Amino acid sequence: MQYEGTVIRPPSEAHSIIFQVTVGCSHNRCAFCGAYRDKRFRIKNHTEILQDIDFAAQYCRRQKTVFLADGDALVIPQTQMMKLLKCIRKNLPWVRRVSLYGNCRDILARTTRQLNELKKLGLGRIYMGLESGHDPTLSAIKKGATAEEMIRAGRRVRKAGIFLSASCLLGVAGSIAAKGIAHAEATAMALNRMQPSQIAILTLMLLDNTPLAAMAGQGRFALPDRQQLFSELRVLIAGLEGFRAQVQANHASNYFSIDGRLPRDKEKFLATIDHALSGTIHLKPEYLRTL
Numbered sequence: 001m002q003y004e005g006t007v008i009r010p011p012s013e014a015h016s017i018i019f020q021v022t023v024g025c026s027h028n029r030c031a032f033c034g035a036y037r038d039k040r041f042r043i044k045n046h047t048e049i050l051q052d053i054d055f056a057a058q059y060c061r062r063q064k065t066v067f068l069a070d071g072d073a074l075v076i077p078q079t080q081m082m083k084l085l086k087c088i089r090k091n092l093p094w095v096r097r098v099s100l101y102g103n104c105r106d107i108l109a110r111t112t113r114q115l116n117e118l119k120k121l122g123l124g125r126i127y128m129g130l131e132s133g134h135d136p137t138l139s140a141i142k143k144g145a146t147a148e149e150m151i152r153a154g155r156r157v158r159k160a161g162i163f164l165s166a167s168c169l170l171g172v173a174g175s176i177a178a179k180g181i182a183h184a185e186a187t188a189m190a191l192n193r194m195q196p197s198q199i200a201i202l203t204l205m206l207l208d209n210t211p212l213a214a215m216a217g218q219g220r221f222a223l224p225d226r227q228q229l230f231s232e233l234r235v236l237i238a239g240l241e242g243f244r245a246q247v248q249a250n251h252a253s254n255y256f257s258i259d260g261r262l263p264r265d266k267e268k269f270l271a272t273i274d275h276a277l278s279g280t281i282h283l284k285p286e287y288l289r290t291l
C-alpha cells in the first residue's frame with residue numbers, strides 16, 4: 001500500500017483495508033485539527049489507486065470492509081467516485097462495505113439520488129464531523145458550515161440510505177461555562193434533527209500545530225476543566241431524543257467511556273456521567289489521552 005504521511009481512520013475502521021485515495025484535507029482550516037497540516041491536498045490518480053486495489057486483491061482477502069482516506073474522500077467527483085467503487089466491487093468482491101469521511105460541503109454538493117447511486121455501489125457509511133450544532137462555535141473554529149447546513153447534509157445521507165456517523169467535540173466552545181452549555185444544547189438539537197445512525201463523542205485536546213493552540217498561547221482560548229466537560233456531556237446526552245442511535249464516547253481523548261444505544265441506555269449514560277461529576281469513577285490519566 002502506498003501511504004503518504006500519517007493515515008487517520010475512525011476507531012470502527014480498525015480492521016478495514018485502507019486505501020488512501022486523497023492526500024490531506026481540501027478544507028484543512030478547522031482551528032482544532034492538526035491532522036493534515038503538513039499535507040498538500042490532492043486526489044490520487046486512478047493508476048496509483050489501482051495498484052493498491054491490486055495489492056489488496058492479493059493480500060487482504062480476510063478484510064471485509066474498506067475505508068477511503070484521507071480527511072474528506074467524498075471530495076472526489078461523482079463520476080470518478082462511481083468508477084472507484086465499481087473497481088473495488090469488481091476486484092474485491094468479498095468486501096461488504098466501503099466507508100469514508102465526508103464533510104458537509106461535499107455531501108451537499110450531491111443530490112440524494114447521487115448519494116444513493118454511491119450507496120448502491122457499496123458506499124455504506126459516511127463519517128461526518130459535526131463538532132458542534134452551535135453556530136458561533138462553528139464559526140469560531142472555522143468549520144466551514146453552519147448548523148443548518150450540517151443538519152441538511154446529515155439528513156440527506158440518511159435519506160439516501162447510508163449509515164451516518166456524526167462526531168461531536170466536547171470543550172470546543174472554550175472555558176466559559178455558558179458557552180459550553182449552549183454548544184452542548186445546540187449540538188443535541190442538531191443531532192435530534194439529523195438523526196444519525198451513530199454519534200461519536202470526542203474531547204478536545206490542543207495540538208501544537210493548530211490555530212487553536214496558538215490562540216491558547218495568546219490567551220484567546222482556554223480549555224474547559226473536567227467538571228465543565230462532563231457537564232457539557234450531560235447536557236448533550238440529556239438533550240438527545242426521538243431517534244435510535246449508537247452512542248460512542250469511548251475515543252482515546254475521553255476521560256471515561258460511554259458506549260451503548262439510544263434510547264435504551266440513556267439513563268445508564270446519565271448515571272455514569274453523574275458519577276464522573278461527583279468524582280466516583282476512575283478517570284483516564286492525562287498522559288493516556290490522545291486525539
Ligand code: SF4
Nearest residue numbers: 025028029030033071
Ligand atoms: S476536521 Fe476534518 S474537515 Fe476540518 S480540517 Fe480536519 S480533516 Fe479537514
